[in-house]
Amino acid sequence: MELILNPWPWYVSGPLIAIVMFLLLYFGQTFGMSSNLRTFCTMGGAHKFSDYFKFDWRTQKWNLMVVLGAVIGGFIAVFFLSNPININLNPTTVSQLENLGFSNAGNSILPPELFDWNQVLSIKGLAILIIGGFLVGFGTRYAGGCTSGHAITGLSSLQWISLVAVIGFFIGGLVMIHFIFPLIF
Structure with a gap:
């Protein structure tokens, strides 16, 4: 028996994102990956070289959970929820990618010509x-x-x-x- 997994439909994932955003706004927080990178750089000592990184990173510890969640979620998505089938690309797109040197266009999410x-x-x-x-x-x-x-x-x-x-x-x-x-x- 083969398990076929599909992406979550918009009417499931959209409201989930909206609920998370509502909760963040309610508690006076914002979401963005660049703020996490700023926090990591500050923790690593970047505040010694640039005023941009001079802030109390401990106030952003909650936001580091976003990075942890992205890593764990990505791992789960790739190894447990991915459906390893060809990507249904438009034939014109496949032709254009082949002209650029991509020999397996549509056969992989991460083409070996790049990754x-x-x-x-x-x-x-x-x-x-x-x-x-x-x-x-x-x-x-x-x-x-x-x-x-x-x-x-x-x-x-x-x-x-x-x-x-x-x-x-x-x-x-x-x-x-x-x-x-x-x-x-």
Whole structure:
């Protein structure tokens, strides 16, 4: 007997996210992964080098549970709830990816052309990781938060700047995938 697992439908996961957001807002907290990274950096001593990291990280200990939950949830999702079937991609997308050098487009969530250790540890792979990491870090700081913080917390609390940031994230993603990604691969 084969167990077939499907993603949770929107009418289950959406209300669960809404309940979590309501509870966070009720207790005066916000959600965002970049604030967790700021807390980790402060714990690691970054406050000695930048005023941005000078805050009492102990007040954010609760937020570190988000990181722990993301790691545990990711582990459970990958090893217990994943359905290892091919991804149903549009044939045009498969063709475009094959033109970029992806030989198994749609056969894996993590294509080996990007996520294989040989690719990651190559000069090109390391350059992409370093430059991409810098750009994500810069963009997160410049935007005053990350995609999850703005798109979930900011929009749910009706913050205008979060709407602007989310629109910017989507435009940046479209520019990246349609113009820059083909140049890299």
